[in-house]
Amino acid sequence: MSNSYWILGVIVGLVAGTSALAAPTIYHNATIYTVDDTVPVAQAIAVDGQRIVAVGTEAEVRAAAGADAEFVDLGGKTVLPGLIDAHGHLPGLGGFELGLLDLTYASSYREMVNQIAVQAVKTKPGSWVLGGRWDHESWASKAMPSHSLLSEAVPNRPVWMRRVDGHAALANAEAMRLAGITRDTQAPDGGAILRDKHGNPTGIFLDNAMDLFADHIVGDGMSMLERLRAAQRACIRVGLTGVHDAGMSGEDVEVLRGMDARGELDLRVYVMIHGAEAAEYFETHPPSSGERITVRAAKFYMDGAMGSRGAWLLEPYADRPTDAAGKPWAGLGLMAPDDLRNAAAHALEHGYQLCTHAIGDRANRETLDAYEAAMRDAGVKFGEQDLRFRVEHVQLLSLSDVPRFVSLGVIPSMQPTHCTTDMRWVEARVGAERARGAYVWQSLIESGARLAAGSDFPVESANPFYGIHAAVTRQDSHNEPIPDGWHPEQRLTREQALRAFTLDAAYAGFENTFKGSLTPGKLADFIVIDRDIMTCDAGEIRETTVLRVVIGGEEALGTGD
Ligand SMILES: [Zn+2]
Missing domain, CATH: 3.20.20.140 (Metal-dependent hydrolases)
Known part of the structure; x- marks a missing residue:
């Protein structure tokens, strides 16, 4: 790392952020992994408005940020750039957060049916019983479920439960009746209807065959x-x-x-x-x-x-x-x-x-x-x-x-x-x-x-x-x-x-x-975590707790207290 790099970074940052009259904030006393090869590990980071203005040793960052900077002591914790998930589904996640039935922990088909039956009682009349995340591969039987057990337990309410991958769903008999599914129904291109040895639908619909239900499902009322x-x-x-x-x-x-x-x-x-x-x-x-x-x-x-x-x-x-x-x-x-x-x-x-x-x-x-x-x-x-x-x-x-x-x-x-x-x-x-x-x-x-x-x-x-x-x-x-x-x-x-x-x-x-990296001029998106994931036992990385999240220079989670 050369000093001229940092001085350049500071100048660029301050020019870009001239409207921010507030003093820069220096987050210090931390191990900071920057994901910037110029200075992969730093001790302090200075933020002005939404942007990073300096990253480096404590002394370098103090010098760059000026005498009126404010300080936040991170107590020796670890800092990473804000993490980015390059593939997720926000509406789907929100649905589970708000109470769609989450079958992740059902360890057998019978247990899944019991959970659905409880949910059916709580679902308001006229709505479908909706949920997902079941995974037959996590059950001892590893058998793809068939609707009969579910249809006996929940005979009067339509049930529609997506598999964990979102590419298959299980419907009960009432759901199939409402969607007009019979043994003569053919799957659309790019879809499949699983059938038993008599040719009757088992209630499992793959990929485009799930569309057969799209117009019939009455939603969960979540906006x-x-x-x-x-x-x-x-x-x-x-x-x-x-x-x-x-x-x-x-x-x-x-x-x-x-x-x-x-x-x-x-x-x-x-x-x-x-x-x-x-x-x-x-x-x-x-x-x-x-x-x-x-x-x-x-x-x-x-x-x-x-x-x-x-x-x-x-x-x-x-x-x-x-x-x-x-x-x-x-x-x-x-x-x-x-x-x-x-x-x-x-x-x-x-x-x-x-x-x-x-x-x-x-x-x-x-x-x-x-x-x-x-x-x-x-x-x-x-x-x-x-x-x-x-x-x-x-x-x-x-x-x-x-x-x-x-x-x-x-x-x-x-x-x-x-x-x-x-x-x-x-x-x-x-x-x-x-x-x-x-x-x-x-x-x-x-x-x-x-x-x-x-x-x-x-x-x-x-x-x-x-x-x-x-x-x-x-x-x-x-x-x-x-x-x-x-x-x-x-x-x-x-x-x-x-x-x-x-x-x-x-x-x-x-x-x-x-x-994506803690580099002067970039947006000040970073997180403070409770352990050093670059040096801790690899098995402990999963246990990491997030203490503070800063997005665009503003606290989005935690105040460090
Ligand atoms: Zn996806």
Whole structure:
């Protein structure tokens, strides 16, 4: 670190912040991990208005901030840049925060049915009993549920419970009756209706087949504003200062803008518009970037999820190679690759970024192919133009596709906790050989890709320390498997993991020039935590408590008292 760097930083900061007449604030007595290679670890940070004006040793920062600076003593704690979740769902998280039935801890189908029956009594007449997050892979039986037990326990109220991955749902008999589902109902393209050996629906609907219920479900009465407020609280509490929302409607964005206008939006939100609305949105809304809300991306789905066997694979599933009719089963393509190619061309034309959900190796290849074709058609100079198209999840890759992310300038946006949840059964789904291409974070980074990390909340917890723990250990909440986790060659270093949840997540949103590291001139978004996650026992990273959250120089959580 040279002094001239810091003096330059201070000058830039003060010039940019001349309207702020208040004295700078120096946060000191801390171990500060900056995610800035110029000065990776600092002792103090000075903030003026919304921006960082100096970072360095105590003496350097005091000298730069001037004699009238105010001081906040951080008591020797650890400071990180505000963490950014590059893939979450704020409305979904808000719903669970506000009391949608959360079946995460149901340890069997019977227990899940009991919880639903209790919820049914509390649900107001006319509404559906709604909830989700069940995971049959966490039950001893590991069997996909069938509706009969549920329909006996709750015969008169419609029940609709999404699987943890959001790519399958269980309906009871009353829900199917109201939606007009019979044994003759056919699944739409990109969907499947699971059936018993007599051909009757089991109540499980995969991917696009869930749309058969969309017009019939009577909601929970929660407004989008309530959901977003609740989600914002939940995110800030665990140390997130930014979230990339992976699929909002234009209407949802207006609710966010309203919060911003009223000064009640602390969280910074990077929005991906739902694919279904994207074409119209591109035509009617130019990309917009702001300090709290940026809308310049759209979200598409190429396939389903691995847990419900909807992920689109190059070869059939190892643990269910054929469907009930005896046809090979390799998952579901949710959209025609040509449609994605057209959407990519349209996005390029309008200056939007595309973010496509792809989990299976086939879905990833089709997505990369579609992006490549659209870019070639548009005359893109590969390696020069900075389009930052993204693939969301990237859970299973054919190893030959790994280098394509860098060559196409595509960002892998991945969720470390998906790996540690799924590792219990991934090898059963795809076999040991293909599993070598599962959650290959380190291979992607070594190939030169910039990895954006997230959680996919509410599929997983929004707590980014769970994600950092999973990234550096490839172990679950019990720190298993021992000694080095599942496929330890793909673990990240702590520095890589922190970067993926900060600077490179910001990069995935074109925001790395003003967010994602503690660098003079950038927004003053940082958090104070109760332990040093760069040196503590790796197994303890999950236990981290967030003491203070500062966003744009203002306290969003905690006062340190
Ligand atoms: Zn998602």
